[in-house]
Amino acid sequence: MAFSRIGPSDSRSATELAHYRARLHAWLDVNHEELAPRYPPPGTLDDHIAQMQRVKSILFDAGWMQFGWPERSGGRGGPPMLRTELGAALAARDLTDPGLFSLIEVLAPTLIEFARPELAGEVVPRLLSGAELWCQGFSEPHSGSDLASLRCRAVPNGDARTASTWVINGQKVWTSLAQYSDRCVLLTRTGLADSRHRGITAFFVDMKTPGISVRPLEMINGEREFAEVFFDNVVVPADRMLGQLNGGWSVAMSILPYERSSCFWQRIAYLYRRLQRLVDVAPQDDRTAEVVGDAFLKLHALRARSRATQHRLAETGTLGAETSIDKLLVATTEQATYDAVRRLLTGMVEMDDSVAGEVWRSEYLYSRAATIYGGTAEVQRNIIARRLLGLGSDE
Ligand SMILES: Cc1cc2nc3c(=O)[nH]c(=O)nc-3n(C[C@H](O)[C@H](O)[C@H](O)COP(=O)(O)OP(=O)(O)OC[C@H]3O[C@@H](n4cnc5c(N)ncnc54)[C@H](O)[C@@H]3O)c2cc1C
Incomplete structure (x- = not known):
């Protein structure tokens, strides 16, 4: 055609x-x-x-x-x-x-x-x-919320400023779609172990490079959507460095606002559809009106916030810490939507084996991860308190 x-x-x-x-x-x-x-x-x-x-x-x-x-x-x-x-x-x-x-x-x-x-x-x-497809290699077994403590190490073959290749050793975890991915945006430690965010460098790594192995992990809904990724003497060309040597924290900070805001516009469109579907199949009574009304208000507030973020991005070209509000709203709204499903379609999430039941169950379970991925809800609240409201520092 x-x-x-x-x-x-x-x-x-x-x-x-x-x-x-x-x-x-x-x-x-x-x-x-x-x-x-x-x-x-x-x-x-x-x-x-x-x-x-x-x-x-x-x-x-x-x-x-x-x-x-x-x-x-x-x-x-x-x-x-x-x-x-x-x-x-x-x-x-x-x-x-x-x-x-x-x-x-x-x-x-x-x-x-x-x-x-x-x-x-x-x-x-x-x-x-x-x-x-690409994946995002940030989290490690001991570095999630405290990302600046990451330990996956990149060492230059020679002097760091002139080396033509780097060698990477370490492990990532919860890497979404790693087993399907051709490349990975990878954060590595290139400074001293205690240099925290000042000693991190980002690389764009081909997933087929010898020394990379991927072990998929099963999520609570049965899907194998993320994986552990192991790096064993993985050689990466120096021109695959993203940003500056030891400047990887800026790369991470540029990704996170997108991960916490603009990427959710389609998610919001989908949640509207699912809420409409719930209205179609739930009992037509006052309880449904109340539960769905509450979820709808949250969804609408989220959409308004997200629309404002889209406009800010168009006008200024950048996003920052304020996107923690978007992330918190999307996580709580997604969970409220599927809580509404569970309350109104009695037993559907827990026991129904029809295709519709399978989908509601899988989506309900996945919604529990919304307050974890892209930075947990607690961490977003910390950012809002510390950086947007000026209520002291984490240090
Ligand atoms: C579905 C899914 C997909 C993911 N995809 C990716 C991916 O593609 N790439 C990637 O790199 N990572 C990915 N992650 C990992 C995700 O970013 C981390 O799980 C998240 O940042 C939390 O880190 P953690 O799991 O180590 O928990 P921890 O940091 O150990 O946190 C445990 C608990 O302690 C709380 N906590 C921690 N620090 C504080 C604090 N300072 N104040 C208050 N509470 C705190 C947390 O909120 C949480 O409740 C994914 C996770 C999920 C669930």
């Missing part, structure tokens, strides 16, 4: 955004059959990943995946809101898993900011087109 190509449009005005949205939905309507999942629901993680990469490839060929990304990295320009609109449209139509799709939003902006321009120009289009 031939896809109609869309013309260039990088306007920042609301009218043009509405125009973009209308054209996008018209195109999705026309190509719905081609884009629709090919597996029986609910599908496995393998199915969801294959579907996402297939959809990305079709969208890339038609020119949609490139909107909102800078031209120097293979994009077509325009504000980042264009890409979150795309993610939301896909989530609203059940064409891709919103959590998986949003990973683009977490890692690509950082590659564009910190990688050599030639490297970003080569690999970002591969991520957008579904030719590759």
Whole structure:
């Protein structure tokens, strides 16, 4: 099937955004059959990943995946809101898993900011087109919330300033999609053990490099979505360093605000759909009205906050500690939505073996992780208290 190509449009005005949205939905309507999942629901993680990469490839060929990304990295320009609109449209139509799709939003902006321009120009289009997947190697068995204590070590072959290669040894854990990934944005210790955030360097590592082994871990919902990753004398070219030597903390700090905010726009679109589904199948009574009404208000507040964040990103080009508010809101709203499901569909989450029951159960269980991944709710509250409200330091 031939896809109609869309013309260039990088306007920042609301009218043009509405125009973009209308054209996008018209195109999705026309190509719905081609884009629709090919597996029986609910599908496995393998199915969801294959579907996402297939959809990305079709969208890339038609020119949609490139909107909102800078031209120097293979994009077509325009504000980042264009890409979150795309993610939301896909989530609203059940064409891709919103959590998986949003990973683009977490890692690509950082590659564009910190990688050599030639490297970003080569690999970002591969991520957008579904030719590759990337993962984020931050957490370690003893370094999660206290990320600055990480120990996975990179040592230069020779002098640190002139070495052509680095050798990496250590372990990461909870690395989402590591077993499917072609590359990893990896944080390593390059300074002294107690140098904390001043002695960390980021690398963009090919996952097929000899010495890397991946051991998938099963989550509470039965999916093997994340993994342990082991590095045993892994040789990485020096030109794969992201940012400055010992400047990896800046790389991490640039990723986290995206991971805590702009990537959630499609998640929000999906939560609206699930709440609507709950309304469709729950008893039509006052209790449903009250429970759903409460979840809806939370969701609406989250959407308003997220919309404001999108506009701030478009205007200033950066995000910071204030995104901890978005992360806290998305985590508590997601859990409130699935708590509503559990309260209103009696026994469904616990015992129902139908496809619908399986999906509600899996999503309910996954929602428990929302207050952990991307930084726990307690850590977000600390950031809000310390850095936004000025209530003292952690030191
Ligand atoms: C589904 C999922 C996907 C993930 N994907 C990735 C990934 O792709 N890449 C990656 O690098 N990591 C990933 N993670 C890991 C995640 O970032 C960490 O789990 C998280 O940062 C918490 O670290 P931890 O598990 O070591 O818990 P810990 O840091 O040991 O925390 C344990 C408990 O102590 C609390 N706590 C810790 N410090 C403080 C403090 N200062 N004040 C108050 N309370 C505190 C925490 O809130 C938590 O309740 C993922 C996690 C999940 C659940």
